[in-house]
Amino acid sequence: MFIAGNLLIALARVLGMLISVMYLLILVRALISWVNPDPYNPIVQFLYRVTEPLLEPIRRFMPPMGLDLSPIVAFLILMFLDSFVVQTLVDLGMRLKY
Numbered sequence: 607m608f609i610a611g612n613l614l615i616a617l618a619r620v621l622g623m624l625i626s627v628m629y630l631l632i633l634v635r636a637l638i639s640w641v642n643p644d645p646y647n648p649i650v651q652f653l654y655r656v657t658e659p660l661l662e663p664i665r666r667f668m669p670p671m672g673l674d675l676s677p678i679v680a681f682l683i684l685m686f687l688d689s690f691v692v693q694t695l696v697d698l699g700m701r702l703k704y
Contacts, residue, residue, distance in 0.1 A: 611703030618695035625688045629681065632657050636677045 635653045643650045657680075664676040664683075 607702045608704075611699040611701070614695050614699030614702065618692045618699060621695070622688060622692045625684050625692070628657070628660065629684050632661070632677050632680050632684075639674075 631653060635657050638650065638653065645651070660680055661676045664679045665674070668676060668679065
């Protein structure tokens, strides 16, 4: 069973890294939005393409406001996933390992 435990721990680490990267990308996108970026810049296009699949469904469920608060909601969702799902996978992997 130690193989399944190691697999779950590795999966949790990869998922944790992906959550951290997405958190950073959303943060950069939110900061860039303050300075009115060039929409034709490849970096801006990359940030929009990567983060929009997470932010767009959140915007659909939020009531219209003057500010776009979807990055804050996305941060909360990512923090929940990191502290609950990733930690649960690590704990389960540790139990299977020993």
